[in-house]
Amino acid sequence: MARGEINRSGEMEVFVRVVEQGGFSAAARQSRMTPSAVSKLIARLEARLGSRLVTRSTRRLELTPEGCAFYERAARILADIEEAERSAGAGERPAGRVRVSTSASYGAHVLAPILPEFLIRHPGVSLDIVETDLVVDLLAERTDVAIRAGPLRTSSLLARKLGDxxxxxxxxxxxxxxxxxxxxxxxxxxxxxxxxxxxxxxxxxxxxxxxxxxxxxxxxxxxxxxxxxxxxxxxxxxxxxxxxxxxxxxxxxxxxxxxxxxxxxxxxxESFHAVHPGSGGPLPARVRALIDFLAEHGRVT
The missing domain is CATH 3.40.190.10 (Periplasmic binding protein-like II)
Known part of the structure; x- marks a missing residue:
């Protein structure tokens, strides 16, 4: 198949459904395909990538390390595509769900008091807030923004300081x-x-x-x-x-x-930052709206 004929986003979407639905049959029903067609698509994808993504057995389906890495990136790419289409259709109005990881202390004393104003300003944005003092892997946890205290580690993440x-x-x-x-x-x-x-x-x-x-x-x-x-x-x-x-x-x-x-x-x-994955492109409007709001109202002193 010529390079231009490969529907990469379609392959990613089916693969992500296989992972999230836990098998070929459930993904096939959601994708309106037959289980055999889904199986063949995954096989073609593995052959093109040169890596096995899933291990199959009669009872369960498991991801290989390469499959885990591909799933994380594919899920992020599909979310970005969805956000790009939503933003284009809504004139760049912030819309969609933002997953936020924050310490319990920042969540209770800073974030919670300012959330009503944020939701009033951005009625199209929904929030999924996870409170933990542990440093989470943003890509693995599919997290858009994390509030982190203390010195930042060297990484590909981008950061916006929220005071100290x-x-x-x-x-x-x-x-x-x-x-x-x-x-x-x-x-x-x-x-x-x-x-x-x-x-x-x-x-x-x-x-x-x-x-x-x-x-x-x-x-x-x-x-x-x-x-x-x-x-x-x-x-x-x-x-x-x-x-x-x-x-x-x-x-x-x-x-x-x-x-x-x-x-x-x-x-x-102790310094505080709002960090997010750096993809080299513009931030989704929903994520940018939250980070801008935190920089204005969510500072610590």
Whole structure:
């Protein structure tokens, strides 16, 4: 078959349906084809690519590593095609679903309060919000935008800065009344320190004492999977926590938490970015609308 005669988008669409429907028969029904026609199409695709994409058995269908990689790219290309057609038909009005990955803390304290205004401005856009403090693979998770805290890793992702925030050690008044107020780094050995249950860019609590910076390890006695979980534990009087300033301002103002060891705060700040895959082309209108809105209203300080 000549190169110009190959319907690449059609092949991709059938392959994506095979993967998402879990087999040839279900994909055939959705594509209005026979199972044998779908099987032959996948075989032709594999022959042209020179790689096996799926392994077939009587009970199940599994993707090879090459098949996984091809599926991720094909799904993204088809989504871009769909968005291009939608945008052209709607005069570039933002429309469609945006999948967002965000930390629980940013989601609760920054994103949630501004979402009503975004939805009013862009009635054609729908949001799928996933809250996790873990760094997700945007292509594997089919995520359009991720809000990430801390230093960015070198990658093909594009980023838009959303500001930065200070960090501080806090505790509930009830905990300090019970355990005492620490005045030095050494005093922290007698205190419960609440940490994260996964590896972070900075392992421990940086402090400045007697003119030098030290990194204080956080014992694993109490851990939580996200910043909001740690904040709730601190408010309940479990122990000390070191958290982003924007997440505890309301608690400090209400007296639910109080700052600790302020004289030892090194003044480090944590940056926030909205990151998205970089394909070299223009962003879909729906994704661009969200990122622009976050840059205007979703900044952290």
């Amino acid at each position: 925030t200070g960090k501080l050690i806090v505790a509930a008044p009830a905990y300090l009344a019970r355990a005492g107020i620490p005045h030095s780094a050494a005093d922290l050995d007698a205190h419960v320190r609440i940490g994260f249950s996964y590896a972070r860019a900075v392992e421990g609590w940086p402090l400045r004492e007697n003119g030098r910076e030290i990194m204080l390890p956080v014992p694993a006695r109490v851990q939580a999977s996200d910043g909001e979980g740690i904040r709730r534990l601190a408010r309940a009087g479990v122990g000390l926590a070191r958290l982003a300033a924007f997440t505890v301002r309301a608690d400090l103002a209400a007296g639910r938490l109080v700052p600790v060891l302020e004289a030892l705060n090194p003044g480090d700040r």
